[in-house]
Amino acid sequence: MKVIIASGKGGVGKSMLCSALAMLFAKERKIVSVDCDVDAPNLAIWLNEIGNWDKILPVVTSAKPEIDYKKCNSCGLCVKNCRFNALELKKGKPELNQFLCEGCGACEVICPQKAIILKSVQNGEIRIKKTKYSFPLVSGQLYPGETGSGKVVTEIKKEAEKFKHDMMFIDSSPGTGCPVIASLQDANFTLLVTEPTPSGFSDLKRVLKVVEHFRIPWKLVINKWDINKKLADKIKKWAGRRLLGKISYDKEIFKAIANLKPILKTNLKVKKEIKEIFKNLNQLWSDQ
Ligand code: SF4
Ligand code: SF4
Numbered sequence: 404m405k406v407i408i409a410s411g412k413g414g415v416g417k418s419m420l421c422s423a424l425a426m427l428f429a430k431e432r433k434i435v436s437v438d439c440d441v442d443a444p445n446l447a448i449w450l451n452e453i454g455n456w457d458k459i460l461p462v463v464t465s466a467k468p469e470i471d472y473k474k475c476n477s478c479g480l481c482v483k484n485c486r487f488n489a490l491e492l493k494k495g496k497p498e499l500n501q502f503l504c505e506g507c508g509a510c511e512v513i514c515p516q517k518a519i520i521l522k523s524v525q526n527g528e529i530r531i532k533k534t535k536y537s538f539p540l541v542s543g544q545l546y547p548g549e550t551g552s553g554k555v556v557t558e559i560k561k562e563a564e565k566f567k568h569d570m571m572f573i574d575s576s577p578g579t580g581c582p583v584i585a586s587l588q589d590a591n592f593t594l595l596v597t598e599p600t601p602s603g604f605s606d607l608k609r610v611l612k613v614v615e616h617f618r619i620p621w622k623l624v625i626n627k628w629d630i631n632k633k634l635a636d637k638i639k640k641w642a643g644r645r646l647l648g649k650i651s652y653d654k655e656i657f658k659a660i661a662n663l664k665p666i667l668k669t670n671l672k673v674k675k676e677i678k679e680i681f682k683n684l685n686q687l688w689s690d691q
Pocket of ligand 2: 467
């Protein structure tokens, strides 16, 4: 069973919830935890598992053009047809800005002199370790300025599949882009997390469109529900029976994470609230 923790907006508590649920479910089942937030992976921090990776694997899922200047006749067609403005004619020759290039390959196709060839590049890495909680953590990172986040996510999930497991807990990227779509593919259940802010609620509805496109069953958790009780109530009414639980706002959570203390190792109210969500999930799945 693949459980995706997703949200539209960032910073709503996905990783906190994913790390705690992974630790709780690991007591009963064989699980694997997966960090698919390749632009800002932080599940390792919430699990107090930073560094000391057992394995770091390269990911090569992007490509950049290589220009053969001997063949180039300075026609400028590649520059005109690059939608990302990654090519610029300098002294009559096209020059590439690596950070703007999306590796789409249009320049290779358009070049009449066959002077451009797309070459594969390493755009990220996958990090794997066995955690002290006896389940593996598979994480990954898209390198700064690189493209292909969705493809990196797909590779991370392939590595995670290699571990024997009953359940996979996936911490997704925020938003609705490629890494989120790649995370949601073949998921069995989505736990959406939101906060009672206008952007939190609006981004939740956006990501829900993607979740519903894939016809994945979902439930909702409202984090920091007490920062705006009126809006939290509105979201609660909107979600109806989909609401699985609420988590209170507590400044102490930030202190705990700054000291690399997993939520389940604290005595904060949030620990009790997450345990309640865990109980509700267990109940839900045992009823099915
Ligand atoms: S399209 Fe080809 S020939 Fe024309 S400027 Fe670009 S690299 Fe040179
Ligand atoms: S691969 Fe695409 S984005 Fe990169 S330089 Fe060529 S046309 Fe531009």
